[in-house]
Amino acid sequence: xxxxxxRIALGIFGIVLVAFPFVDxxxxxxxxxxxxxxxxxxxxxxxxxxxxxGLLDLGYAAFFAIGSYSYAMLASQQFGVHIPFWLMLLIxxxxxxxxxxxxxxxxxxxxxxxxxxxxxxFGEIVPQTFLNLSQYTNGPNGISSLDQPSIFGRPFGFSATxxxxxxxxxxxxxxxxxxxxxxxxxxxxxxxxxEDELAARHMGINTTTTKLAAFALGASFSGLAGVAYAAxxxxxxxxxxxxxxxxxxxxxxxxxxxxxxxxxxxxxxVLSFVNSFLLPQSTSLAHSLGFAxxxxxxxxxxxxxxxxxxxxxxxxxxxxxxxxxxxxxxxxPPSAEAPA
Amino acid sequence: xNLLRLSNLRKTFGGLVAINDLSFAxxxxxxxxxxxxxxxxxxxxxxxxxxxxxxTSGTIELSGKSVGGLATNKITALGVARTFQNIRxxxxxxxxxxxxxxxHVRMHANMFASLLHTPGQRAEERRVRERARELLRFCGLxxxxxxxxxxxxxxxxxxxxxxxxxxxxxxxxLLDEPAAGMNxxxxxxxxxxxxxxxETGVTVFLIEHDMNLVMQISERITVLDHGEKIAExxxxxxxxxxxxxxxxxxxxxxxA
Numbered sequence: 001x002x003x004x005x006x007r008i009a010l011g012i013f014g015i016v017l018v019a020f021p022f023v024d025x026x027x028x029x030x031x032x033x034x035x036x037x038x039x040x041x042x043x044x045x046x047x048x049x050x051x052x053x054g055l056l057d058l059g060y061a062a063f064f065a066i067g068s069y070s071y072a073m074l075a076s077q078q079f080g081v082h083i084p085f086w087l088m089l090l091i092x093x094x095x096x097x098x099x100x101x102x103x104x105x106x107x108x109x110x111x112x113x114x115x116x117x118x119x120x121x122f123g124e125i126v127p128q129t130f131l132n133l134s135q136y137t138n139g140p141n142g143i144s145s146l147d148q149p150s151i152f153g154r155p156f157g158f159s160a161t162x163x164x165x166x167x168x169x170x171x172x173x174x175x176x177x178x179x180x181x182x183x184x185x186x187x188x189x190x191x192x193x194x195e196d197e198l199a200a201r202h203m204g205i206n207t208t209t210t211k212l213a214a215f216a217l218g219a220s221f222s223g224l225a226g227v228a229y230a231a232x233x234x235x236x237x238x239x240x241x242x243x244x245x246x247x248x249x250x251x252x253x254x255x256x257x258x259x260x261x262x263x264x265x266x267x268x269x270v271l272s273f274v275n276s277f278l279l280p281q282s283t284s285l286a287h288s289l290g291f292a293x294x295x296x297x298x299x300x301x302x303x304x305x306x307x308x309x310x311x312x313x314x315x316x317x318x319x320x321x322x323x324x325x326x327x328x329x330x331x332x333p334p335s336a337e338a339p340a
Numbered sequence: 341x342n343l344l345r346l347s348n349l350r351k352t353f354g355g356l357v358a359i360n361d362l363s364f365a366x367x368x369x370x371x372x373x374x375x376x377x378x379x380x381x382x383x384x385x386x387x388x389x390x391x392x393x394x395x396t397s398g399t400i401e402l403s404g405k406s407v408g409g410l411a412t413n414k415i416t417a418l419g420v421a422r423t424f425q426n427i428r429x430x431x432x433x434x435x436x437x438x439x440x441x442x443x444h445v446r447m448h449a450n451m452f453a454s455l456l457h458t459p460g461q462r463a464e465e466r467r468v469r470e471r472a473r474e475l476l477r478f479c480g481l482x483x484x485x486x487x488x489x490x491x492x493x494x495x496x497x498x499x500x501x502x503x504x505x506x507x508x509x510x511x512x513x514l515l516d517e518p519a520a521g522m523n524x525x526x527x528x529x530x531x532x533x534x535x536x537x538x539e540t541g542v543t544v545f546l547i548e549h550d551m552n553l554v555m556q557i558s559e560r561i562t563v564l565d566h567g568e569k570i571a572e573x574x575x576x577x578x579x580x581x582x583x584x585x586x587x588x589x590x591x592x593x594x595x596a
Contacts, residue, residue: 177455184454184461188433188441195430202390204416204445204508213451324432327488 017168021161031160036272037167038229043252043268044174044261045221050250051259051322052187053214054194056116058246059103059123063219065241066099067092067226069130072143072236078136085149088227089170096223097216104215108208111197123246131238142237149231156231163232170224171265178261181217190214191324244301248275251304255311257318266319271307275300341404343368343512343543344389349398349408351384351567358384360567362398368511371534371544373554375578376564377587382547383425385564386514390422391415402512417445421510423501425517425547429489435500436485439472442507472507479503479533495526499533506537513537515546519553531557555579563587 021030042064049057070092074083083091103122107115130137137143148155149162156162181187189210192200201207230236248271256267279296286294311318317326342365351359359381366372374382387393389400394409401407402418410418421442430438447468453461476485479499484492489500498518505513515534519527527550534557538544548554554561554575561578563571565587571578578584 180455180457184457184465185444185447185449186451186454188437189444191433191437192430192441192444195432196428198392199424199428199430200441201412202416202422203441203504204413205441206411206413217451217455324488327432327490 021164027160030164032272032277034160034164034167034232035229035276036269037164037171038225038232039249039252039272040171040265040268041167041174041225041228042222042249043256043264044171044178045218045225046249047218047253047258047261047264048178048181048190048221049214049218050253051264052182052194053190053211055107055211055214056112056119057215057218058116058120058243058250059126060119060218060222060249061241061243061245062103062123062126063096063100063222064226064229064245065126065130065238066219067096067223068230068236068240069137069143069226070095070223071227071230072146073136075147075231076143077145078138078143082147085147085227085231089224092227093220093223096226097220100215100217100219101212104212108211120243120246123243127238127241130241137238140238142235142240144235146231146234146236148234160232163228167228170228174221174224175261175265177217182261186210186213248304251308253318255307255318257321259322259324260318260320263318263320263322270319271304274303279303341368342366342401343403344545345399345401346385346389347399347401349385349388349400350396351381351388351393352396358567359388359395362564362567362569364562364569364572366512366543366545368543369538369541370560371538371546371558372560372562373558374545374547374562374564375549375551375554376570380564381567382564383516384567386422386516386547389415389514390420413445416508416510419509419511420514421505421508421512422514423498423505423516423518425520427497427501429497429500429504431490432488434486435476435481435489435492435503436469436472438489438500438504439475439507440468442504443468443472445508468507472503475503475506476500478506478536480529495522495529498522498526499530502533502537506542510542512543512545515544515548517547517549519548519550527553 020033024030042060046057046060049055049060071088073079074081074091075085075088107118110118131139150156151162189200189205192203192205193207193210197207252268252271253264254267255271256265257263279300283294283296286296344366346365347363349359349362350357362385374385376382384393388395388408391407391410391412391414399406399408402420405418407415407418430441433441447464449461449464473485476482479502481496481500481503484496484500489497492500502515502518519530522530531553534544534546546558558575560573561575562569563578563581563584570583570587571581573581
């Protein structure tokens with residue numbers, strides 16, 4: 001599509017997004033979109049780590065948990081600390097980024113499978129820690145009655161609409177940041193590490209700090225998502241951040257197209273839609289048609305599995321692939337050997 | 341002063357002595373070749389210079405500064421760039437991005453500048469992109485800027501590695517078998533390219549098996565065998581050196 005047409009299409013899409021809560025005041029729909037927004041934010045963050053820098057992270061939900069618990073502990077009755085929501089949108093990503101560096105540092109020498117296993121471990125440790133530190137976190141009950149955000153003195157209330165707009169804004173920022181990073185010194189350094197770490201070092205790239213920057217920035221996105229999600233749900237508990245969340249976000253990347261920002265957004269939207277809209281809706285439809293035993297939501301993981309396998313078979317580069325991934329997956333591996 | 345000086349350099353891998361008591365120096369502005377049979381330790385010397393390996397003993401000095409065992413990225417910052425025996429381009433990045441990545445070490449945009457695209461960052465990007473295009477032209481790759489590195493013809497990939505290396509503004513360029521796999525015409529181009537690189541003030545140190553090319557191109561030659569220097573001198577001197585002939589062709593005593 002030519003640039004002008006793209007801009008117009010994007011502009012129209014933007015207007016539709018802003019107008020949506022007013023045109024369709026059904027709170028359930030807006031609520032769904034706001035939740036989907038949190039996952040889009042998560043996927044955009046994971047895309048920096050996995051898509052750009054090529055570091056397979058299977059414990060990404062840990063940073064989502066850290067972002068959510070930051071809000072729950074620093075903006076509730078829990079400790080009597082009440083930092084405003086808007087300030088937490090700056091603090092929580094910073095906290096998540098610090099943990100991104102802490103958890104990233106031990107994995108720097110690992111690649112591929114080994115990195116995936118260690119990050120998987122961290123993904124288990126973090127929610128478990130929140131579960132066990134029950135004197136601070138109320139253990140399995142989690143922390144509830146979080147401070148309600150307010151804007152110009154008006155609290156958000158129980159409508160999903162204000163959260164919808166917060167997430168829309170955050171996603172917009174995340175897109176700009178991700179695109180800027182992609183076309184920058186740091187973005188090229190990430191891709192160089194992804195392609196050939198040894199050669200990257202010969203370019204003068206400090207692979208340690210460059211990888212840590214990917215972990216930190218990726219984590220900070222999920223810190224943002226965590227704050228918005230916690231405030232919206234008004235509850236934070238360890239079971240929201242299990243391994244399946246990490247897998248879900250990774251599936252969004254695989255479905256949409258790893259490395260491509262628009263692909264990642266489409267992938268997260270589609271899976272969110274299936275997850276929180278299509279399956280519950282079709283279940284209630286089945287119930288109303290008299291199939292009282294059917295519950296499609298129980299088939300959620302089977303469906304993810306089918307989607308992933310189907311994608312790997314038919315379109316491994318994702319729905320909207322990045323140029324690199326498409327080329328990588330549809331050509332023979334590069335031969336480094338010299339013809340004799 | 342010598343640009344590069346190796347003194348009593350030794351590298352062992354377990355019981356294997358890869359480099360033994362190697363000393364030699366390289367003058368700024370020269371083109372020097374290192375030759376030797378397969379397994380003589382030539383690439384190991386490059387890996388020691390670029391910090392892939394730390395020397396077991398001995399010193400490596402760059403313009404008088406000891407650099408032995410320094411991290412690879414720091415050695416690049418000090419002005420050493422290299423190409424690889426087996427091409428190691430960033431396969432799924434465009435030729436232009438490969439060269440721009442080569443300039444990484446001479447760029448200043450930090451994480452926040454990269455994230456925000458500050459005016460300074462944008463000016464730097466423009467400058468580096470322009471310079472990368474120049475280098476592509478310099479290496480005869482004008483038409484390939486937007487192609488993936490892996491899609492380039494073999495000879496162009498070799499030259500793209502050189503362009504990428506030059507992007508870091510090196511004082512010393514290490515070329516590891518630059519002519520491997522090239523046809524005669526590509527070799528001719530390469531010889532001219534290396535000469536032009538030297539004219540820009542870059543010292544070239546190359547490993548090469550093609551004797552014709554080595555004899556044409558280099559002012560001095562160092563010969564390595566079993567990790568030790570067995571000869572050093574001008575191409576003519578090396579060509580007629582008994583020890584060199586023996587290393588390459590075997591002993592000629594007895595019957596001859």
